[in-house]
Every structure is written in structure tokens, then in C-alpha cells.
Amino acid sequence: MASLKKYLGVIWILLGLYVGYDRITDSLAKIGSNSLEDRVFGWVVLLVLVPIVVGGLILFGKYALEGEYSERAKE
């Protein structure tokens, strides 16, 4: 289980990168839209959601790969 938790770190990093790519392309399309709601929504996703998901998942994956969660998660 410890090694599974560790190596799944790669998946979390890749997931972070994929979500980042997917949301950035979608947000840019929304920012270019004629609808005001779409534009604001695009900026919110780009500036708020993307940094949290990408940064958070990559860092979480890095810690998992380093074995930080391999022992007892609540220490």
C-alpha cells in the first residue's frame, strides 16, 4: 500500500497538468466570448480554480512521491 500511495503521486501530477491544460484552453475560449457572464466565468476559472488545482495537485503528487503520505497520513 505504501508504494502504491507513493507511485500514484505521478498520477496526481499528471492529473494536475491535464486539468490545467483543459481548463486554460476552455477559459481562454470563454474570455473571448461575447457574453459578459462567460467572460467573468472564464477569468474566475483561470485566476482562481486553475492555480489551486494545478499547484495543489502537483504539490500533493510530489509529496506522495517523496513518501510523505506513505506512513501514517495523520502525523
Next chain:
Amino acid sequence: MIGNRAKARQAIDKRTLFSVISASSVGTLIEWYDFYIFGSLAAILSSQFFPKDNPTAALLSTLATFAAGFIVRPFGALVFGRLGDLVGRKYTFLVTLVLMGGSTFAIGLVPGYATIGFWAPLLVLLLRLVQGLALGGEYGGAATYVAEYAPEGRRGYYTSFIQTTATLGLFVSLGVILLTREALGVDTFADWGWRVPFLLSILLVAVSILIRMRMAESPLFAKLKTEGKVSKNPLAESFGKKQNLKMVLLALFGATAGQGVIWYTGQFYALSFIQKACNVEFVQSNIIVAIALLVATPFFIVFGGWSDRIGRKPIMLLGMALGILTYRPIYDMMYSLTDLTQKQEITDARTIDRKLSSQPNGDRLTTTTTTHFYADGTTLKETERVIRGEATAKPAPAEVTKAVTLPTNNLLLMILLVFVQVLYVTMVYGPIAAFLVELFPTRIRYTSMSLPYHIGNGVFGGLTPFIATALVATATKANEAAPGTVDKPYLEGLWYPILVGGVCLVIGLLYVTNSTSERVEE
């Protein structure tokens, strides 16, 4: 004698504990009430403060909705979390209560756009920002305060009272709005009656402040202060040290993100789906959600209490798993209950009512209301409004609104379907305060737990209605361009909570340790 003394002490402790819970819960309930009335009255407020024909005012309107909903809340968590770990829990969440209550009351006093122009949307936006900041600081303080008073082994049970307040706040806000609307009439309510729910909050806040002023500081924080062990820089300690930061990330991706999407789907997206996709009439749709909320609310305490015995993890993750697995069939059933194409209309019973009236600018408004009756007791009221100007002017496009009223059996089934979703909310949300409190040490607890909570709920959860609506719109467009491209496009919005909940479920299963009652003294 000693036995009696011990019993008396235990009784006093229990009394103190319930005073602490009452003071904290009433405050958080008011904060949620304040927060929800803006959302519930969005349509009226946008016409009062944010006229759609003015692009700048419309921009401020959109920002006001987004800003307080979730952008500002994590900042509030940082600002007030830090303050709570430096100064103390009691005074910090007293400040958040004053800020929240004051800004809500002030929204009720702001003159409309017609009176003060751009100042109206600008002031409302600023007050919404204050509301969001205050909400970001309130919850962490209340949960920490109660948990630090609660006895070992009963923390899940006692903190779950705080967890009921978000749902009760929504329930009370719906109740106050419906009662005021009924008492004043729809037109008066739209004119000035909407201010009443805002102004009323000041009374509740005053009572809550009086109760809170009498409370003492949390015993664990007071002990820390006496020993001089209070953190000098809670932000740096929470997020600058790997051993704390890794737990913040685990709390976010292994619990609060999934909890946030389950919460917003059950309590907010359900209402929006019933009103927009199913076209259920305004009062009936609110009654459906209000009854489901009321019946499900005790389960916050049930699941909070169970989490003391079997652990926080299995209950929270089971709630997430059930949501992921059953959302699509539940929403499909909700849709089918109102799907008029599957119902047989009694065409002879159809009634048409037409009214003509003059607009202030001299145009003529024709309102045609057609009521359709169906064999199962469902009625559909279709209202078409056409404004015609001068003989030379082009008639404006007709505006059509639909309102479906369900018969009793379908209504009960709809309530049951929303109740099941709120039950999932109680599973993921009931134990989470105890779970978060137990994850972090006392010296940085307020800061450390507030941020993942508000990112999970505010950002991941708060985006649910917007992302779900966008997914449905994209699927509907795809179907319009090429019919049959997407099967049941109205269900596409559920992919967002399903995917976020799914990732969170896997991370929670693998990385989160089950706990029943960790020590929280350190």
C-alpha cells in the same frame, strides 16, 4: 459526596458546553442566513441594483455574485484564521459576526440604481466582499471553539451542531422570504419588501453578539496563551512547513473538495435544476427543497455522532460514493416527473386568459396565460408577454415563462429525491468539522483548517452551479447542431461533481487515515 461533586461538575460542564454550542451555532446560522438571502433574491436584486441594459452595472452584478460566493472566502479564512490563532477564537469570530450582520443590514438600506446610479451596484459589491470575508473567518472559529470545548470521544457529535447551521440558515432564509412575500404580496415584495429579510438580520445579530460576549475563550487556546506557546506567525507555520502543508493538501483533495461538490449539488444545484430544467413553479420548488432540508437536518447530528464510534472517514467517503453512483439516476427521475412530453394533456380543460395593459412609455403589453391540465394532475402555466410599441416600431420578441405545478404524489417523490441528496450532504458534512480540527495542532488550527475548508466548499463547491450549467448549455448546443449527439443533455452538468467527487474519493480512500477521536490538546 465525591460522587455527587463529580456529577455536579459534569452537569456544569455539559451546561457550559451547550452554551458554547448555542453561541457558536446561532452565529453561524445567522451568517449563512445573511449569505443565502442575497442568492435567493438575486433576480429582484439585479433589477434593483444592477440594470441589465447597462454593461458596467451588469459586470458589477456578476462580480458580486462570484466574489462573495467563493473568491473572497479563502482570503477571509487566511485573514481571520491568522487573527484567531494570534488573538483568540472568541474575539475573532465576534468580529466576523459584526461584519457579516452589519454588511447584510446595510444591503437592505442601499438605495436602488434608479436613485443613486452607479453607487448602488458599487456599494452592494463592496458589502458582498465584506460578507464573503466574514464568512471565510466565521466557520473555522466556530468549529474550533466547539471542538476545543468538547470532551474526548464526543467531538464529532458536538461539532455536528455547527454543521446543521448552513442548512438551517438556508431553510430560515427561504422561510423568511416566502413569508414576507406572502404577507406583502408579490408586487410590494419586488418593490421594497425584499429589504425586510436583510433588515431583520440585525436583530438576530444583536442577540447573537450578546450571547457570544458572555462566553469565555476556548480552554485549549487560553492554556496555550498562558504558557506563551501561541504561534507568532500562523500563516508561515501552516503553509511554510511541509508537515502542515501536506496535511492542508490532504484535507483539500482527500475530503473538502468532494464534500464541497456533494454539498452544492444537493442543496443548490438541485433547486436550480428543479426550477430551470424541470420548470417547477417558484413557490413549489422552494417548498420541495425546504421540506427536504428540514427532514434531513437531524442526520448531521446522527452522522456526526456515528463518526465518534466508527470514524470520520467511512461516513464521509460513503456519502461521496453514493452521490457519484446515484446522481444521474436521481436527476433523471426528477426530470421525468416533470417531463410533459410523457404526460397526457386533457385538451378540453385548457384555459386561455389574455390581458392588455399600458406601459409607462405608452407601449402596450399583452399577457397571455395558457393553463394546460394533464391526466396525472400536473398543470402547466405558460405565460407569454409581448410588448408592442408605436405602429412604426418593430414588436419586441415574446417572452415566455413556464411554471409546472406537480400533483401530490409526484411532489412527494420529488421531495424524497431531494431528501436523499441532502442525506448525502449530511454524511459528508456532518463529521468534517471534527475531522479538520483533529488534523492540525491548536497553535495553528484556525488558520490551517479554514483554508482547505473554504477552498473545498467555496471554490470547488461554489463553482458547481456555474460549471454544471455551462456543461448543460454545451451539451444542449451540441444536440441542437446535430440531434442525438448527447443523450439526455440535462444530465451533463452532473459530470463536474461526479469527477471531483471521484478523485477526492480515491485520494481519501488511499491517503486519509480513519480516526474516531484524535487528541487535540497539542
